[in-house]
Amino acid sequence: QSVLTQPPSASGTPGQRVTISCSGSNSNIGGNTVNWYQQIPGTAPKLLIYNNNQRPSGVPDRISGSKSGTSASLAISGLQSEDEADYYCAAWDDSVKGYVFGKGTKVTVL
Amino acid sequence: QVQLQQSGPGLVKPSQTLSLTCAISGDSVSSNTAIWNWIRQSPSRGLEWLGRTYYRSKWYNDYAISVKSRITINPDTSKNQFSLQLNSVTPEDTSVYYCARTEMGSRFFDYWGQGTLVTVSS
Numbered sequence: 001q002s003v004l005t006q007p008p009s010a011s012g013t014p015g016q017r018v019t020i021s022c023s024g025s026n027s028n029i030g031g032n033t034v035n036w037y038q039q040i041p042g043t044a045p046k047l048l049i050y051n052n053n054q055r056p057s058g059v060p061d062r063i064s065g066s067k068s069g070t071s072a073s074l075a076i077s078g079l080q081s082e083d084e085a086d087y088y089c090a091a092w093d094d095s096v097k098g099y100v101f102g103k104g105t106k107v108t109v110l
Numbered sequence: 111q112v113q114l115q116q117s118g119p120g121l122v123k124p125s126q127t128l129s130l131t132c133a134i135s136g137d138s139v140s141s142n143t144a145i146w147n148w149i150r151q152s153p154s155r156g157l158e159w160l161g162r163t164y165y166r167s168k169w170y171n172d173y174a175i176s177v178k179s180r181i182t183i184n185p186d187t188s189k190n191q192f193s194l195q196l197n198s199v200t201p202e203d204t205s206v207y208y209c210a211r212t213e214m215g216s217r218f219f220d221y222w223g224q225g226t227l228v229t230v231s232s
Contacts, residue, residue: 035218044208044222045157056220088157092217098174099149099159099217 003028004089006102012079013110020105022072022089028100032092034072036065039086039104048087049074076107084109112136114209114223122203122230128196131186132209132223139185139192140165145212147219148183148194150205158205162212163192199230 005023012018022034034052037045047056049065052072062077076083089102118130130148137144145164151157161173163183173181182195196203206227210219 033217037219044225045219046222047218047220050216050218050220090157090218096175097172099147101157101159103156 003093003096003100004091004102006087006089006105008103009106009108011108011110014079014081016079017075017077018079018083018107019076020074020087020089020107022074022102024070024072024091024100026070027095028070028091028093029067029072030070031094034065034067035090036072036074037088037090039088041086045088079109081109083107112211112221114211114221116207116209116223116226118226118228120227120229122199122228123232124200124230125198128194128199128203128207128228128230130194130207130209130226130228131191132193133189133191135190137211139163139190140187142166143214145214146183146185146192147210147212149208149210149219151208151225152205154202155205160194160196164214201230204228204230 010018036049038048039045052067053065064075066073086104086106088104093100113135115133122128145162147162148160161183163171163185180197185192206225208225209223211221
């Protein structure tokens with residue numbers, strides 16, 4: 001099983017706000033930055049949030065990230081149909097000296 | 111703009127060696143600021159980081175504990191690419207394999223290859 005824990009699914013209607021949680025431990029989230037990736041089925045993951053709360057160029061500001069202790073969360077406001085995708089959290093883990101990922105959360109726009 | 115283009119066979123027999131290549135454009139495999147990674151994804155294992163190679167006056171490699179005894183990642187400076195070799199594969203190694211870049215001082219993957227589905231089957 002994955003080192004980082006995410007809910008398997010989340011959903012909302014257009015315009016709503018959806019939040020995805022990511023729980024880890026002191027060796028990963030607690031001591032390192034968290035990054036989030038969006039994946040449309042059949043394509044490679046795309047960087048969505050880096051260093052806990054930074055957005056790469058081109059990512060809209062209705063998408064935000066935060067971290068507290070050994071947990072992190074991703075929020076999508078003003079939900080749109082194009083937000084239907086799988087979302088993964090990731091961090092460096094000092095114990096295994098490698099990157100660890102969550103199992104992913106599938107976001108559905110109802 | 112960095113682009114990563116993967117190539118390699120999509121079918122490998124059990125006990126044989128999986129080999130993939132990632133060709134880099136817009137950056138250099140020998141860059142002192144880039145790190146070159148391999149990651150795989152399967153329904154059962156999710157996303158799994160496999161290892162990385164990078165150059166800082168000399169070449170370094172780091173490998174995930176889960177595959178450390180079977181994996182080799184090599185740079186090819188003449189072709190500006192890097193490769194993945196995974197030995198003694200089993201059906202559990204069936205996955206989509208990705209190459210990806212991180213930059214020195216960061217711990218996120220900013221550029222990804224297109225992915226290669228590798229099936230391990232006789």
